[in-house]
Amino acid sequence: MDGTGWRPVKRTRTFEDVLAQIERRITEDGLTVGDRLPAERQLAEQLGVSRSSVREAMRVLETLGVVSSQVGRGPDAGAVLTSRPDSALTDLLRLHLGLASLEMREVIGTRHMIEQWAAAQAATARADTSALAAALAGMDAAGSAEEFVEHDTAFHCAIADASGNRLIAAIMRSLRDSMRKYSVEAVRRLGDTSILRADHVRILEALERGEADEAVAAVSEHLAHAYPSLFT
Amino acid sequence: MDGTGWRPVKRTRTFEDVLAQIERRITEDGLTVGDRLPAERQLAEQLGVSRSSVREAMRVLETLGVVSSQVGRGPDAGAVLTSRPDSALTDLLRLHLGLASLEMREVIGTRHMIEQWAAAQAATARADTSALAAALAGMDAAGSAEEFVEHDTAFHCAIADASGNRLIAAIMRSLRDSMRKYSVEAVRRLGDTSILRADHVRILEALERGEADEAVAAVSEHLAHAYPSLFT
Protein backbone atom coordinates (compact mmCIF):
# COMPACT_ATOMS: atom_id res chain seq x y z
CA MET A 1 0.00 0.00 0.00
CA ASP A 2 1.04 3.61 0.30
CA GLY A 3 2.88 5.06 3.22
CA THR A 4 1.04 8.34 3.18
CA GLY A 5 -1.08 7.46 6.15
CA TRP A 6 -4.18 7.18 3.97
CA ARG A 7 -6.36 4.37 5.13
CA PRO A 8 -9.34 4.17 2.82
CA VAL A 9 -11.51 2.80 5.58
CA LYS A 10 -14.81 2.72 3.76
CA ARG A 11 -15.69 4.36 0.56
CA THR A 12 -19.16 5.79 0.39
CA ARG A 13 -20.87 5.38 -2.89
CA THR A 14 -22.64 8.39 -4.29
CA PHE A 15 -26.10 6.91 -4.06
CA GLU A 16 -25.51 6.26 -0.35
CA ASP A 17 -24.81 9.96 0.13
CA VAL A 18 -28.01 10.72 -1.70
CA LEU A 19 -29.86 8.28 0.53
CA ALA A 20 -28.47 9.91 3.65
CA GLN A 21 -29.45 13.36 2.38
CA ILE A 22 -33.00 12.26 1.62
CA GLU A 23 -33.30 10.51 4.96
CA ARG A 24 -32.01 13.61 6.72
CA ARG A 25 -34.53 15.72 4.89
CA ILE A 26 -37.32 13.36 5.90
CA THR A 27 -36.48 13.45 9.58
CA GLU A 28 -35.49 17.11 9.81
CA ASP A 29 -38.28 18.54 7.70
CA GLY A 30 -40.73 16.15 9.28
CA LEU A 31 -41.87 14.82 5.93
CA THR A 32 -44.52 12.18 6.17
CA VAL A 33 -46.64 9.86 4.08
CA GLY A 34 -48.14 11.65 1.10
CA ASP A 35 -45.44 14.30 0.77
CA ARG A 36 -43.51 14.54 -2.47
CA LEU A 37 -39.78 14.41 -2.96
CA PRO A 38 -38.15 16.72 -5.52
CA ALA A 39 -37.93 15.43 -9.05
CA GLU A 40 -34.96 13.25 -9.95
CA ARG A 41 -33.32 15.84 -12.19
CA GLN A 42 -33.84 18.55 -9.62
CA LEU A 43 -32.48 16.42 -6.79
CA ALA A 44 -29.46 15.53 -8.91
CA GLU A 45 -28.69 19.18 -9.51
CA GLN A 46 -29.25 20.16 -5.88
CA LEU A 47 -26.90 17.47 -4.62
CA GLY A 48 -24.37 17.84 -7.40
CA VAL A 49 -24.59 14.25 -8.57
CA SER A 50 -25.76 12.50 -11.67
CA ARG A 51 -29.31 11.42 -12.19
CA SER A 52 -28.21 7.78 -12.20
CA SER A 53 -27.08 8.03 -8.61
CA VAL A 54 -30.33 9.65 -7.59
CA ARG A 55 -32.23 6.90 -9.36
CA GLU A 56 -30.28 4.18 -7.54
CA ALA A 57 -31.15 5.84 -4.25
CA MET A 58 -34.79 5.97 -5.32
CA ARG A 59 -34.68 2.29 -6.11
CA VAL A 60 -33.47 1.58 -2.59
CA LEU A 61 -36.18 3.70 -1.01
CA GLU A 62 -38.77 2.05 -3.19
CA THR A 63 -37.48 -1.38 -2.19
CA LEU A 64 -37.78 -0.47 1.47
CA GLY A 65 -41.35 0.62 0.89
CA VAL A 66 -41.00 4.29 1.76
CA VAL A 67 -41.46 5.90 -1.65
CA SER A 68 -43.58 5.17 -4.67
CA SER A 69 -42.77 6.62 -8.08
CA GLN A 70 -45.36 7.72 -10.61
CA VAL A 71 -44.66 8.99 -14.09
CA GLY A 72 -46.43 11.83 -15.77
CA ARG A 73 -47.20 15.25 -14.54
CA GLY A 74 -49.28 16.77 -11.81
CA PRO A 75 -49.71 16.46 -8.08
CA ASP A 76 -49.64 12.67 -8.13
CA ALA A 77 -46.52 12.36 -10.26
CA GLY A 78 -43.01 11.96 -9.00
CA ALA A 79 -41.66 10.23 -5.92
CA VAL A 80 -44.21 10.24 -3.13
CA LEU A 81 -43.54 9.08 0.41
CA THR A 82 -45.57 6.00 1.26
CA SER A 83 -45.60 3.31 3.89
CA ARG A 84 -45.49 -0.23 2.62
CA PRO A 85 -43.32 -2.15 5.03
CA ASP A 86 -45.13 -5.39 4.29
CA SER A 87 -44.31 -5.53 0.58
CA ALA A 88 -40.68 -4.89 1.42
CA LEU A 89 -40.73 -7.66 4.00
CA THR A 90 -42.42 -10.00 1.56
CA ASP A 91 -39.69 -9.51 -1.02
CA LEU A 92 -37.07 -9.99 1.65
CA LEU A 93 -38.53 -13.25 2.89
CA ARG A 94 -39.18 -14.64 -0.58
CA LEU A 95 -35.61 -14.02 -1.72
CA HIS A 96 -34.03 -15.39 1.41
CA LEU A 97 -36.20 -18.47 1.24
CA GLY A 98 -35.12 -18.93 -2.37
CA LEU A 99 -31.52 -18.55 -1.30
CA ALA A 100 -32.06 -21.23 1.31
CA SER A 101 -30.70 -18.85 3.91
CA LEU A 102 -34.05 -19.24 5.63
CA GLU A 103 -36.17 -22.35 6.02
CA MET A 104 -39.92 -22.68 5.96
CA ARG A 105 -39.66 -24.16 9.44
CA GLU A 106 -38.42 -20.81 10.70
CA VAL A 107 -41.10 -18.86 8.89
CA ILE A 108 -43.82 -21.00 10.39
CA GLY A 109 -42.19 -20.84 13.80
CA THR A 110 -42.30 -17.06 13.60
CA ARG A 111 -45.90 -17.23 12.54
CA HIS A 112 -46.63 -19.41 15.54
CA MET A 113 -45.09 -16.88 17.87
CA ILE A 114 -46.93 -13.94 16.35
CA GLU A 115 -50.31 -15.62 16.24
CA GLN A 116 -50.16 -16.72 19.84
CA TRP A 117 -49.14 -13.28 20.98
CA ALA A 118 -51.66 -11.48 18.77
CA ALA A 119 -54.47 -13.79 19.87
CA ALA A 120 -53.70 -13.07 23.51
CA GLN A 121 -53.62 -9.32 22.85
CA ALA A 122 -56.82 -9.37 20.84
CA ALA A 123 -58.60 -11.42 23.48
CA THR A 124 -57.66 -9.22 26.40
CA ALA A 125 -58.45 -6.07 24.41
CA ARG A 126 -61.82 -7.52 23.36
CA ALA A 127 -61.01 -6.41 19.85
CA ASP A 128 -63.56 -6.27 17.08
CA THR A 129 -63.92 -9.68 15.43
CA SER A 130 -66.12 -8.87 12.46
CA ALA A 131 -63.24 -9.22 10.00
CA LEU A 132 -62.57 -12.69 11.37
CA ALA A 133 -66.17 -13.75 10.91
CA ALA A 134 -66.16 -12.43 7.35
CA ALA A 135 -63.02 -14.38 6.54
CA LEU A 136 -64.59 -17.50 8.04
CA ALA A 137 -67.58 -17.10 5.73
CA GLY A 138 -65.20 -16.64 2.81
CA MET A 139 -63.49 -19.92 3.60
CA ASP A 140 -66.83 -21.70 3.73
CA ALA A 141 -67.71 -20.37 0.31
CA ALA A 142 -64.30 -21.11 -1.22
CA GLY A 143 -64.29 -23.36 -4.28
CA SER A 144 -60.58 -24.09 -4.48
CA ALA A 145 -57.55 -24.48 -2.28
CA GLU A 146 -56.22 -21.15 -3.54
CA GLU A 147 -59.42 -19.39 -2.63
CA PHE A 148 -59.52 -21.09 0.75
CA VAL A 149 -55.98 -20.00 1.53
CA GLU A 150 -56.86 -16.48 0.44
CA HIS A 151 -59.50 -16.18 3.12
CA ASP A 152 -57.50 -18.17 5.62
CA THR A 153 -54.74 -15.60 5.20
CA ALA A 154 -57.27 -12.83 5.78
CA PHE A 155 -58.45 -14.56 8.94
CA HIS A 156 -55.01 -14.86 10.45
CA CYS A 157 -53.90 -11.40 9.37
CA ALA A 158 -57.03 -10.02 10.98
CA ILE A 159 -55.87 -11.49 14.28
CA ALA A 160 -52.57 -9.70 13.87
CA ASP A 161 -54.34 -6.47 12.93
CA ALA A 162 -56.47 -6.79 16.04
CA SER A 163 -53.34 -6.78 18.16
CA GLY A 164 -52.97 -3.07 17.41
CA ASN A 165 -49.28 -3.32 16.53
CA ARG A 166 -48.70 -2.33 12.91
CA LEU A 167 -45.18 -3.74 12.81
CA ILE A 168 -46.36 -7.14 13.90
CA ALA A 169 -49.28 -6.96 11.49
CA ALA A 170 -46.90 -6.13 8.64
CA ILE A 171 -44.61 -9.02 9.54
CA MET A 172 -47.60 -11.33 9.67
CA ARG A 173 -48.82 -10.26 6.25
CA SER A 174 -45.44 -10.77 4.68
CA LEU A 175 -45.04 -14.16 6.33
CA ARG A 176 -48.33 -15.29 4.87
CA ASP A 177 -47.55 -13.85 1.45
CA SER A 178 -44.22 -15.58 1.26
CA MET A 179 -45.67 -18.95 2.22
CA ARG A 180 -48.78 -18.80 0.05
CA LYS A 181 -47.77 -21.64 -2.27
CA TYR A 182 -46.71 -23.73 0.68
CA SER A 183 -50.07 -23.15 2.36
CA VAL A 184 -52.03 -24.12 -0.74
CA GLU A 185 -50.02 -27.30 -0.95
CA ALA A 186 -50.65 -28.03 2.71
CA VAL A 187 -54.39 -27.55 2.27
CA ARG A 188 -54.41 -29.82 -0.78
CA ARG A 189 -52.52 -32.50 1.11
CA LEU A 190 -54.93 -32.23 3.99
CA GLY A 191 -57.94 -32.64 1.75
CA ASP A 192 -60.60 -32.14 4.35
CA THR A 193 -60.72 -28.64 5.80
CA SER A 194 -63.36 -29.32 8.43
CA ILE A 195 -60.73 -29.66 11.14
CA LEU A 196 -59.34 -26.27 10.20
CA ARG A 197 -62.83 -24.81 10.26
CA ALA A 198 -63.45 -26.13 13.75
CA ASP A 199 -60.14 -24.60 14.85
CA HIS A 200 -61.06 -21.25 13.37
CA VAL A 201 -64.43 -21.26 15.09
CA ARG A 202 -62.74 -22.11 18.36
CA ILE A 203 -60.27 -19.24 17.95
CA LEU A 204 -63.02 -16.82 17.03
CA GLU A 205 -65.19 -17.76 19.98
CA ALA A 206 -62.28 -17.51 22.39
CA LEU A 207 -61.53 -14.03 21.12
CA GLU A 208 -65.17 -12.99 21.37
CA ARG A 209 -65.31 -14.20 24.96
CA GLY A 210 -62.00 -12.55 25.74
CA GLU A 211 -60.40 -15.79 26.91
CA ALA A 212 -56.73 -15.22 26.20
CA ASP A 213 -55.40 -18.58 27.38
CA GLU A 214 -57.97 -20.50 25.41
CA ALA A 215 -57.23 -18.39 22.31
CA VAL A 216 -53.52 -19.12 22.58
CA ALA A 217 -54.14 -22.83 22.97
CA ALA A 218 -56.55 -22.84 20.04
CA VAL A 219 -54.07 -21.06 17.79
CA SER A 220 -51.30 -23.43 18.76
CA GLU A 221 -53.34 -26.54 18.06
CA HIS A 222 -54.58 -25.08 14.82
CA LEU A 223 -51.07 -24.65 13.49
CA ALA A 224 -50.22 -28.18 14.52
CA HIS A 225 -53.19 -29.38 12.51
CA ALA A 226 -52.33 -27.30 9.46
CA TYR A 227 -48.63 -28.15 9.32
CA PRO A 228 -48.26 -31.49 11.08
CA SER A 229 -44.91 -32.20 9.47
CA LEU A 230 -43.30 -29.28 11.28
CA PHE A 231 -44.51 -30.24 14.73
CA THR A 232 -43.05 -33.71 15.06
CA MET B 1 -36.21 -1.42 -30.00
CA ASP B 2 -37.99 -3.73 -32.37
CA GLY B 3 -41.19 -2.58 -34.00
CA THR B 4 -42.60 -6.07 -34.35
CA GLY B 5 -46.00 -5.04 -33.12
CA TRP B 6 -45.15 -6.49 -29.74
CA ARG B 7 -46.75 -3.72 -27.79
CA PRO B 8 -48.82 -4.84 -24.80
CA VAL B 9 -49.22 -2.55 -21.85
CA LYS B 10 -45.67 -2.44 -20.56
CA ARG B 11 -46.38 -2.05 -16.89
CA THR B 12 -43.27 -3.83 -15.66
CA ARG B 13 -40.16 -1.80 -15.63
CA THR B 14 -37.00 -3.19 -17.12
CA PHE B 15 -35.17 -3.55 -13.86
CA GLU B 16 -38.08 -5.58 -12.53
CA ASP B 17 -37.67 -8.01 -15.40
CA VAL B 18 -34.00 -8.24 -14.58
CA LEU B 19 -34.86 -8.91 -10.94
CA ALA B 20 -37.25 -11.68 -11.93
CA GLN B 21 -34.63 -13.25 -14.19
CA ILE B 22 -32.00 -13.18 -11.48
CA GLU B 23 -34.43 -14.57 -8.93
CA ARG B 24 -35.40 -17.33 -11.33
CA ARG B 25 -31.77 -18.15 -11.87
CA ILE B 26 -31.19 -18.31 -8.14
CA THR B 27 -34.03 -20.72 -7.47
CA GLU B 28 -33.68 -22.84 -10.62
CA ASP B 29 -29.91 -23.15 -10.60
CA GLY B 30 -29.94 -23.57 -6.87
CA LEU B 31 -27.48 -20.75 -6.33
CA THR B 32 -26.62 -20.16 -2.72
CA VAL B 33 -24.60 -17.92 -0.47
CA GLY B 34 -21.09 -17.41 -1.79
CA ASP B 35 -21.92 -17.94 -5.46
CA ARG B 36 -21.20 -15.14 -7.89
CA LEU B 37 -23.60 -13.51 -10.28
CA PRO B 38 -22.42 -12.59 -13.78
CA ALA B 39 -20.80 -9.19 -14.20
CA GLU B 40 -23.08 -6.25 -14.80
CA ARG B 41 -22.02 -5.74 -18.41
CA GLN B 42 -22.32 -9.44 -19.14
CA LEU B 43 -25.76 -9.65 -17.53
CA ALA B 44 -26.90 -6.62 -19.49
CA GLU B 45 -25.85 -8.22 -22.75
CA GLN B 46 -27.39 -11.59 -21.88
CA LEU B 47 -30.74 -10.04 -21.01
CA GLY B 48 -30.68 -7.47 -23.78
CA VAL B 49 -31.00 -4.48 -21.49
CA SER B 50 -28.81 -1.58 -20.55
CA ARG B 51 -26.33 -1.68 -17.76
CA SER B 52 -28.32 0.98 -15.90
CA SER B 53 -31.26 -1.37 -15.56
CA VAL B 54 -29.04 -4.16 -14.33
CA ARG B 55 -27.51 -1.80 -11.82
CA GLU B 56 -30.92 -0.77 -10.49
CA ALA B 57 -31.80 -4.42 -10.03
CA MET B 58 -28.51 -4.94 -8.20
CA ARG B 59 -29.29 -2.04 -5.91
CA VAL B 60 -32.60 -3.69 -5.01
CA LEU B 61 -30.95 -7.03 -4.31
CA GLU B 62 -28.31 -5.31 -2.24
CA THR B 63 -30.97 -3.47 -0.28
CA LEU B 64 -32.73 -6.74 0.46
CA GLY B 65 -29.47 -8.18 1.72
CA VAL B 66 -29.03 -10.96 -0.81
CA VAL B 67 -26.07 -9.67 -2.78
CA SER B 68 -22.92 -7.79 -1.96
CA SER B 69 -20.90 -6.00 -4.64
CA GLN B 70 -17.13 -5.74 -4.60
CA VAL B 71 -15.06 -3.80 -7.07
CA GLY B 72 -11.80 -4.94 -8.55
CA ARG B 73 -10.88 -8.21 -10.08
CA GLY B 74 -10.55 -11.77 -8.93
CA PRO B 75 -12.65 -14.37 -7.19
CA ASP B 76 -13.96 -11.95 -4.59
CA ALA B 77 -14.98 -9.25 -7.04
CA GLY B 78 -18.38 -8.75 -8.54
CA ALA B 79 -21.81 -9.42 -7.15
CA VAL B 80 -21.72 -12.25 -4.63
CA LEU B 81 -24.78 -13.80 -3.06
CA THR B 82 -24.90 -13.16 0.67
CA SER B 83 -27.41 -13.37 3.46
CA ARG B 84 -27.89 -10.23 5.50
CA PRO B 85 -31.55 -10.07 6.32
CA ASP B 86 -30.88 -8.09 9.48
CA SER B 87 -29.21 -5.12 7.83
CA ALA B 88 -32.10 -4.90 5.40
CA LEU B 89 -34.57 -5.05 8.27
CA THR B 90 -32.63 -2.42 10.18
CA ASP B 91 -32.81 0.02 7.27
CA LEU B 92 -36.48 -0.71 6.88
CA LEU B 93 -37.28 -0.06 10.52
CA ARG B 94 -35.13 3.05 10.74
CA LEU B 95 -36.77 4.66 7.72
CA HIS B 96 -40.28 3.81 8.75
CA LEU B 97 -39.64 5.12 12.24
CA GLY B 98 -38.32 8.32 10.68
CA LEU B 99 -41.42 8.54 8.55
CA ALA B 100 -43.54 8.15 11.65
CA SER B 101 -45.35 5.28 9.98
CA LEU B 102 -44.14 3.18 12.90
CA GLU B 103 -43.91 4.14 16.54
CA MET B 104 -41.32 3.14 19.10
CA ARG B 105 -44.14 1.68 21.15
CA GLU B 106 -44.70 -0.89 18.40
CA VAL B 107 -41.03 -1.71 18.08
CA ILE B 108 -40.74 -2.35 21.79
CA GLY B 109 -43.95 -4.34 21.77
CA THR B 110 -42.51 -6.57 19.09
CA ARG B 111 -39.36 -6.92 21.12
CA HIS B 112 -41.40 -7.92 24.10
CA MET B 113 -43.12 -10.64 22.12
CA ILE B 114 -39.90 -12.00 20.68
CA GLU B 115 -38.00 -12.01 23.94
CA GLN B 116 -40.71 -13.83 25.81
CA TRP B 117 -40.99 -16.44 23.11
CA ALA B 118 -37.24 -16.83 22.68
CA ALA B 119 -36.70 -17.11 26.42
CA ALA B 120 -39.26 -19.88 26.63
CA GLN B 121 -37.67 -21.72 23.71
CA ALA B 122 -34.17 -21.34 25.05
CA ALA B 123 -35.21 -22.52 28.50
CA THR B 124 -36.98 -25.66 27.31
CA ALA B 125 -34.14 -26.45 24.91
CA ARG B 126 -31.57 -25.92 27.71
CA ALA B 127 -29.60 -23.83 25.23
CA ASP B 128 -26.01 -22.82 25.83
CA THR B 129 -25.85 -19.64 27.92
CA SER B 130 -22.18 -18.79 27.75
CA ALA B 131 -22.81 -15.87 25.39
CA LEU B 132 -25.28 -14.47 27.90
CA ALA B 133 -22.78 -14.68 30.73
CA ALA B 134 -20.15 -12.97 28.60
CA ALA B 135 -22.52 -10.14 27.79
CA LEU B 136 -23.36 -9.78 31.45
CA ALA B 137 -19.69 -9.41 32.28
CA GLY B 138 -19.39 -6.83 29.52
CA MET B 139 -22.19 -4.79 31.03
CA ASP B 140 -20.49 -4.87 34.42
CA ALA B 141 -17.29 -3.55 32.89
CA ALA B 142 -19.00 -0.89 30.80
CA GLY B 143 -17.88 2.69 31.38
CA SER B 144 -20.62 4.52 29.53
CA ALA B 145 -24.26 4.20 28.65
CA GLU B 146 -23.32 3.47 25.03
CA GLU B 147 -21.04 0.66 26.08
CA PHE B 148 -23.64 -0.72 28.46
CA VAL B 149 -26.27 -0.75 25.73
CA GLU B 150 -23.81 -2.46 23.42
CA HIS B 151 -23.49 -5.43 25.75
CA ASP B 152 -27.13 -5.30 26.73
CA THR B 153 -27.98 -5.68 23.06
CA ALA B 154 -25.63 -8.64 22.84
CA PHE B 155 -27.33 -10.20 25.86
CA HIS B 156 -30.81 -9.94 24.42
CA CYS B 157 -29.77 -10.95 20.92
CA ALA B 158 -28.10 -14.00 22.42
CA ILE B 159 -31.46 -15.05 23.82
CA ALA B 160 -32.96 -14.76 20.36
CA ASP B 161 -30.05 -16.69 18.87
CA ALA B 162 -30.57 -19.41 21.43
CA SER B 163 -34.11 -19.89 20.17
CA GLY B 164 -32.69 -21.52 17.06
CA ASN B 165 -34.82 -19.49 14.65
CA ARG B 166 -32.68 -17.35 12.40
CA LEU B 167 -35.56 -15.24 11.18
CA ILE B 168 -36.53 -14.29 14.70
CA ALA B 169 -32.91 -13.66 15.59
CA ALA B 170 -32.55 -11.37 12.56
CA ILE B 171 -35.68 -9.45 13.49
CA MET B 172 -34.40 -9.09 17.03
CA ARG B 173 -31.05 -7.75 15.90
CA SER B 174 -32.65 -5.18 13.64
CA LEU B 175 -35.08 -4.13 16.34
CA ARG B 176 -32.21 -3.48 18.71
CA ASP B 177 -30.17 -1.70 16.06
CA SER B 178 -33.00 0.63 15.18
CA MET B 179 -33.66 1.55 18.80
CA ARG B 180 -30.06 1.96 19.90
CA LYS B 181 -30.26 5.69 20.54
CA TYR B 182 -33.53 5.26 22.32
CA SER B 183 -32.01 2.59 24.56
CA VAL B 184 -29.01 4.73 25.43
CA GLU B 185 -31.36 7.53 26.38
CA ALA B 186 -33.44 5.17 28.51
CA VAL B 187 -30.35 3.93 30.36
CA ARG B 188 -29.18 7.51 30.95
CA ARG B 189 -32.57 8.46 32.31
CA LEU B 190 -32.56 5.44 34.58
CA GLY B 191 -29.15 6.28 35.97
CA ASP B 192 -28.73 3.23 38.17
CA THR B 193 -28.41 -0.01 36.24
CA SER B 194 -28.40 -2.32 39.24
CA ILE B 195 -32.06 -3.16 38.73
CA LEU B 196 -31.35 -4.13 35.16
CA ARG B 197 -28.44 -6.24 36.31
CA ALA B 198 -30.61 -8.13 38.78
CA ASP B 199 -33.12 -8.74 36.00
CA HIS B 200 -30.44 -10.07 33.72
CA VAL B 201 -29.14 -12.41 36.37
CA ARG B 202 -32.64 -13.64 37.02
CA ILE B 203 -33.17 -14.30 33.29
CA LEU B 204 -29.85 -16.08 32.98
CA GLU B 205 -30.46 -18.30 35.98
CA ALA B 206 -33.95 -19.21 34.77
CA LEU B 207 -32.53 -20.22 31.41
CA GLU B 208 -29.77 -22.24 33.04
CA ARG B 209 -32.30 -24.09 35.16
CA GLY B 210 -34.60 -24.58 32.19
CA GLU B 211 -37.51 -22.84 33.86
CA ALA B 212 -39.50 -21.46 30.94
CA ASP B 213 -42.28 -19.77 32.89
CA GLU B 214 -39.86 -18.03 35.20
CA ALA B 215 -37.77 -16.91 32.23
CA VAL B 216 -40.81 -15.42 30.51
CA ALA B 217 -41.85 -13.59 33.66
CA ALA B 218 -38.32 -12.31 34.20
CA VAL B 219 -38.07 -10.98 30.66
CA SER B 220 -41.43 -9.30 30.94
CA GLU B 221 -40.58 -7.54 34.18
CA HIS B 222 -37.20 -6.56 32.86
CA LEU B 223 -38.73 -4.71 29.91
CA ALA B 224 -41.15 -2.97 32.23
CA HIS B 225 -38.17 -1.79 34.29
CA ALA B 226 -36.21 -0.63 31.25
CA TYR B 227 -39.02 1.21 29.50
CA PRO B 228 -41.48 2.17 32.22
CA SER B 229 -43.10 4.88 30.12
CA LEU B 230 -44.41 2.33 27.64
CA PHE B 231 -46.04 0.06 30.21
CA THR B 232 -48.43 2.46 31.82
Place this chain on the structure above:
DNA sequence: GACCACAGTATGGTCAGACCATATCGAACC
Protein backbone atom coordinates in the same frame (compact mmCIF):
# COMPACT_ATOMS: atom_id res chain seq x y z
C1' DG C 1 14.51 -20.64 -9.00
C1' DA C 2 12.66 -16.83 -6.01
C1' DC C 3 11.33 -12.40 -5.79
C1' DC C 4 9.62 -7.98 -7.27
C1' DA C 5 8.02 -4.11 -10.37
C1' DC C 6 4.80 -2.92 -13.64
C1' DA C 7 1.62 -3.04 -17.41
C1' DG C 8 -2.76 -5.37 -18.52
C1' DT C 9 -7.47 -6.17 -17.57
C1' DA C 10 -11.97 -7.14 -15.51
C1' DT C 11 -14.83 -5.31 -12.18
C1' DG C 12 -18.11 -1.92 -10.13
C1' DG C 13 -18.94 3.40 -9.69
C1' DT C 14 -20.11 7.63 -11.88
C1' DC C 15 -21.32 10.81 -15.22
C1' DA C 16 -23.45 13.36 -19.32
C1' DG C 17 -26.67 13.47 -22.69
C1' DA C 18 -30.06 11.77 -25.39
C1' DC C 19 -34.61 9.85 -26.37
C1' DC C 20 -39.14 7.63 -25.08
C1' DA C 21 -43.79 7.06 -22.63
C1' DT C 22 -47.02 9.04 -19.87
C1' DA C 23 -50.00 12.23 -17.68
C1' DT C 24 -51.29 16.79 -16.70
C1' DC C 25 -51.83 21.62 -17.95
C1' DG C 26 -53.24 25.31 -20.73
C1' DA C 27 -54.24 27.88 -24.59
C1' DA C 28 -56.54 28.03 -28.89
C1' DC C 29 -60.59 26.89 -31.07
C1' DC C 30 -65.47 25.75 -31.88
Place this chain on the structure above:
DNA sequence: GGTTCGATATGGTCTGACCATACTGTGGTC
Protein backbone atom coordinates in the same frame (compact mmCIF):
# COMPACT_ATOMS: atom_id res chain seq x y z
C1' DG D 1 -68.99 26.50 -22.07
C1' DG D 2 -66.64 22.50 -23.81
C1' DT D 3 -63.16 20.21 -26.79
C1' DT D 4 -58.92 19.51 -29.00
C1' DC D 5 -54.29 19.38 -29.23
C1' DG D 6 -49.73 21.01 -28.35
C1' DA D 7 -46.49 22.21 -24.46
C1' DT D 8 -44.34 20.47 -20.55
C1' DA D 9 -42.81 17.93 -16.46
C1' DT D 10 -42.18 13.57 -14.87
C1' DG D 11 -40.02 8.90 -14.55
C1' DG D 12 -37.90 5.03 -17.64
C1' DT D 13 -34.32 3.56 -20.65
C1' DC D 14 -30.30 3.47 -23.37
C1' DT D 15 -25.52 4.60 -24.99
C1' DG D 16 -20.95 5.44 -24.39
C1' DA D 17 -17.49 7.22 -21.99
C1' DC D 18 -14.26 7.63 -18.09
C1' DC D 19 -12.58 6.63 -13.29
C1' DA D 20 -10.97 3.73 -9.20
C1' DT D 21 -9.88 -0.56 -7.70
C1' DA D 22 -7.73 -4.93 -7.28
C1' DC D 23 -6.20 -9.05 -9.16
C1' DT D 24 -3.14 -11.35 -13.06
C1' DG D 25 0.48 -12.28 -15.69
C1' DT D 26 4.73 -11.07 -17.59
C1' DG D 27 9.26 -9.94 -17.55
C1' DG D 28 13.32 -8.48 -15.27
C1' DT D 29 16.55 -8.78 -11.35
C1' DC D 30 19.08 -11.12 -7.98
